[in-house]
Amino acid sequence: MPAPRTAVADPTLTRPDWTRGSPRDPARLWLDKNENWDPELNRVVAEVMRALPAEAYCTYPESAQLYAKLAAWAGVEPGNLMLAAGSDGVIRSVFEAYVEPGDTVIHTVPTFAMYSVYSRMYGARVVGIEYERGSDGPVLAIDRLLTAIRTEGPKLVCLPNPDSPTGTVVPPEQLESIIAAAGEAGALMLVDEAYHPFHPDSVVPAIARYPHLVVCRSTGKAWGMAGIRIGYGVASPEVAKILHKVRPMYEVGAVAVHAFEAMLDHADAMRASVARLEAGKALFLAEMETLGFKVLKGAGNFCHVAFGAHAAAIHARLDGRVMYRKDFAEPCLAGYSRFSAATPELFAPVIALIRAAIQGNRP
């Protein structure tokens, strides 16, 4: 009696082994996942979490109040919103509600890993638009993207803005032309604003004009709430209603609902944290440029440094102390290493280690 055949569109899809991995070593600096480790914001989140009403732990959620509060904060109506387990939950719902086997999905390459995973999970044909390598970092050929939208018959076009790991943004006018082209092609357009408001521009106000537009946002970056796992999508009421059709029993739990509701009263703390992380990033990049390294500032809560001939020495010195994404293999970022944004205080020892590595590396 074997188990039946799976219905997963691409059964060769593999995912990371869930039985491996170890807890975070608090002695290390974790700058590899674009989390927000700002101690001041973390203190605010901790206070909110420790002040949760006791019933938050033992009850199923009542979310309408959060929907109303979040709608006011985002400048939309509750009927435009969908809460989910992270912005990833919104992305997945978009695939689930709109993508059938054989449909075409257009997304950038490289980008957030789940666009490729969900495309395979739901049996989509992917048209990947690869970033080109420019002298100042990855470049998206907007004309190629527009041509693909017009000629490939996509069901879904996905564009994180800023994109990750490239850190690139599409300027507002061009972004609007991409959204419009997707609509004309009969596609749903997903703009992933996970890094909002590190990059303050948003297409949320365009929701009113484009019924085929979905925007997703995370609380894992600016809000410092990655562990609470709550994100949201914004869409026309028509699309929001369809995304809600595929929601689980509850989109998110009562703890997440209470926590996000309380955190919306601390949007100033979130913005102050964004400012601290921007300051830390600016300091780090200025130091790296002083050391002669090419850097990419990027528009998300992360940045890139090309360590060049010092790469091996620096990686060795940071090993076991600082976690970061080493030397991308993708042509558009080849030779660059990525660091999540941190406060100036958190970056100070990283800078010191890099300086020490260079000195030790001199002939």
Added chain:
Amino acid sequence: MPAPRTAVADPTLTRPDWTRGSPRDPARLWLDKNENWDPELNRVVAEVMRALPAEAYCTYPESAQLYAKLAAWAGVEPGNLMLAAGSDGVIRSVFEAYVEPGDTVIHTVPTFAMYSVYSRMYGARVVGIEYERGSDGPVLAIDRLLTAIRTEGPKLVCLPNPDSPTGTVVPPEQLESIIAAAGEAGALMLVDEAYHPFHPDSVVPAIARYPHLVVCRSTGKAWGMAGIRIGYGVASPEVAKILHKVRPMYEVGAVAVHAFEAMLDHADAMRASVARLEAGKALFLAEMETLGFKVLKGAGNFCHVAFGAHAAAIHARLDGRVMYRKDFAEPCLAGYSRFSAATPELFAPVIALIRAAIQGNRP
């Protein structure tokens, strides 16, 4: 530029309006959703939540340690497990990984609402096995279920044990014959043990013998962690691997991972809470029988009372004070009202209100 057509198999599927609802009024007793409001267990969960390490709030999860600890607790291997956002998350993954449009799903009627929702979402034909009305409550005709499994060509057979809202259980030998029949029919068999260990029997040990068996469990009932939204599935390594293929970016967040890991050290507090709720249920039902009402003890953390001619007076008296599920319409439970299990202390005012209603109702 309208939005494209949805890929949802049954686009007529509707879900509750997310913009409506209000926060729980703490002055009421919430006995309508089978949550665990035991104050003593709630205090343990609150302590665990308030002692979470600060990085639980701002990080993406590392779950391998919880998988190992949970596996030891459940008597299986980490490779048998899948964490999810509640047992509902496991159920959904089973549908997603195995059910294609046109497939047949067999489930009991009435049962947990999401079996019907997911069947429509994934385009399944449902063969519903209706509970019959017996003198001692709903009765599942096992022979009809077995015949359906053998003749309807199911891809998936779903059976909560205990079932909800009926509170019924299938005895171990018959349950094994159902599991075996599903396997012989080439179906996946999902046994939903959301109410474990209110009902202490489990088919988890049978996983080793039945590669087509999946068991899901909740932490929302016995563990008092409904708000934290973490459940798990147990299956053969082969099926677990397939369920993991359709998992989101992260199955659950770091807060939930840390909380459940810590709570596993308090399994004694969970068991003590189950005992308190069983005592409360026994007290409540004994009082109801004293008052002359027919009761159904059931095997989950809930029970049923048929208020008969006093129903209207009792509902009026409890209105706005006690939330519960009034007068089922389904034939097998017609006339019964359902109350979640609570401690003797929490049930005392409910009993007093019911007594008062009856006295007020006397001619």
